[in-house]
Amino acid sequence: MPEGSLPKEKTVVTRPYVQVEGIARRYGPTTVFENVWFGVNRGEFVCLVGHSGCGKTTILNILAGLDAPSEGVVLADGREIAGPSLQHAVIFQGHALVPWMTAEQNVAFALGSKHRDWPRHRLAEAARAALAKVGLEGAAGRKPSELSGGMKQRVGIARAFAITPKMMLMDEPFSALDALTRGALQEEVSRLVTEAGQTAFMITHDVDEAILLSDRILLMTNGPRARVAEVVVNTLPKPRVRATLHHQPGYHALRDHIMDFLITRSRTLAGAPPDGYDPRRPPEVII
Amino acid sequence: MQREVSAWRAALLSLVILALFLGGWELALQGAGQGGGPALDPEYAALLGQAAATGGQTPMPKPSEIGRRLFQLLSDPFYIRGPNDQGIGIQIAWSLGRVLLGFGIAALVAIPLGFVIGMSPLLNAALNPFIQVLRPVSPLAWMPLALFTIQDSSISAVFVIFICSIWPMLLNTAFGVSAVRREWLNVARTLEAGTWRTAFRVILPAAAPTILTGMRISIGIAWLVIVAAEMLVGGTGIGYWVWNQWNNLSIADICIAILMIGLVGLALDRLLGLAARAVAWNE
Structure with a gap:
């Protein structure tokens, strides 16, 4: 490892890239979630797992700057997130490609937003290169309607990675896909994130997906008044491969822990934090 | 379930219906206007026109007569012999000009305003x-x-076209723009695409099919209205021409005008239909 990267490693320890500080979302008298605190370190992959209605998507939108919390702040790089930014790319649940542009044009549109001075041919070249990274060089000229669901989401992934953001935000990006395609795309994202040393935050329902991709898994209680109940540290060694993941020692214990949480504890813990629970420091669990 | 219909069979049936209609018309009038020729002095008849020639009765023209007249009109559509005697092509051109001017101004106002x-x-x-x-x-x-x-009859006609064709475009543009998918706008926002970039690269293409539908409705209304407007305003145009032929009691010319108005209206609609297809997208 080059020596120059050492000080950077130090900042990882001292201050996370993203600091979520006591955010809440209220609609009138209803509180969806409150007192949510967590951080995402540089180069770290954090998953947020919880049932529908606990405000997961709202939290992601707040991180993306598309939404604002009713209370609290989110800091990125020490500065408050006040709006959407090219530094934080989003991979949407639906692919969110515009249907009148080809795959290449969709990616080029993103690139053109970042590199305003690039001429058209340079944007096209870079877009094709980004598509090639997800194995879609042959489909650059096709419209989204001519692509399968998995290919569309690949384009969405290529678009997000093309602008080399500081953080990647993913809102259940694979939930609309069939199991086989989902598996392929999870490995694709895993590879791209590792290659780029990408900081990433992802929402998911899929426990295996969380275990495959994440370094830490935030478990949220059910709403209303949802909060981060605990943080599970994923100690399974990397690189993880989907095909062999379930043979790794520790996998089942980890999976069972999260499943138990989703099935019972997400409900029993809702609204009634245990004694000694500090929302600023949700208990860390290492299995 | 509707079965697929082959195009040539439909066309054949259309031709049969047309032949039956025209044939029936022709046969129904066979012998009706043949009441022993002009009852009056032919010179006097010529002076008073066709009406007097048939003894005050204006016979409904037969399709064959209309056809002959149509050929006559179309063989020289662009002549100008004084303000009251101009070719049918000239008249249609006048009407089209007014419609396109009024419609064009309406589009220039309605689309940006609808956007806002x-x-x-x-x-x-x-x-x-x-x-x-x-x-x-x-x-x-x-x-x-x-x-x-406005105090100018020609500009008034254009104004009427403008005011009647603005509404469908305005409403459709506003609806199309307000209905743009939230996720596409969110994509633009997360990419920090500016207002103009978002407007022209995301919102406009997304709303274009709806806008074109509004334009298509508008041009149809404009073409409907121009005939009535020109009847009132007078001077030139296919509407004026129809009114003029009514005063001349030349029913054949009126039938031809109806046919022409229909064909031009069809052409306008098809043109916008082509434009709509060019901007259409599907998911």
């Missing part, structure tokens, strides 16, 4: 009562007001 209304729920709510009250007003009700304020 669609983007702003406040403006949408504030302007909606005005639009809803003005929209159902018959275009011809505007005519006296236009003639009084």
Whole structure:
């Protein structure tokens, strides 16, 4: 490892890239979630797992700057997130490609937003290169309607990675896909994130997906008044491969822990934090 | 379930229906106007025109007569012999010119305004009562007001086209813009695409099919209205020509005018249909 990267490693320890500080979302008298605190370190992959209605998507939108919390702040790089930014790319649940542009044009549109001075041919070249990274060089000229669901989401992934953001935000990006395609795309994202040393935050329902991709898994209680109940540290060694993941020692214990949480504890813990629970420091669990 | 119909069979059936219709028309009039020829002095008849020639009765023309007249009119459509005697092509060109001018100005106003209304729920709510009250007003009700304020009959006709073709475009543009998918706007926002970039690269293409539908409705209305407007305004145009032929009691010419108005209207609609296909997208 080059020596120059050492000080950077130090900042990882001292201050996370993203600091979520006591955010809440209220609609009138209803509180969806409150007192949510967590951080995402540089180069770290954090998953947020919880049932529908606990405000997961709202939290992601707040991180993306598309939404604002009713209370609290989110800091990125020490500065408050006040709006959407090219530094934080989003991979949407639906692919969110515009249907009148080809795959290449969709990616080029993103690139053109970042590199305003690039001429058209340079944007096209870079877009094709980004598509090639997800194995879609042959489909650059096709419209989204001519692509399968998995290919569309690949384009969405290529678009997000093309602008080399500081953080990647993913809102259940694979939930609309069939199991086989989902598996392929999870490995694709895993590879791209590792290659780029990408900081990433992802929402998911899929426990295996969380275990495959994440370094830490935030478990949220059910709403209303949802909060981060605990943080599970994923100690399974990397690189993880989907095909062999379930043979790794520790996998089942980890999976069972999260499943138990989703099935019972997400409900029993809702609204009634245990004694000694500090929302600023949700208990860390290492299995 | 509807079965697939082959195009040539449908066309064949259309031709049969047309032949039956024209044949029936021709046969029904066979012998009707043959009451022993002109009862009056032919010179006097010629002086008074066709009406006198058949003893005050204007016979309904047979399709064959209309066909001959059509051929005659189309063989020299662009002649100009004084203000009251111009070729049918010239008249249609006048009408088309007015329609395109009024429609064009309406589009220039309606599309940007509709864009703003669609983007702003406040403006949408504030302007909606005005639009809803003005929209159902018959275009011809505007005519006296236009003639009084503008004082120029030709410009008044264009104004009437403008005022009647603006509403569908305005409403469709506003609706199309306000209905743009939230996720596409979010994509643009996360990419920090500016207002203009978002407007032209995301919102406009997304709303284009809806806008084109509005334009298509508008041009149809404009073409409907121009005939009536020109009957009132006079001077030139296919509407004026129809009125003129009515005064001349040349029913054949009126039938031809109806056919021409229909064909031009069809052509206008098809043109916008092609444009709509060019901007259509599907998911």
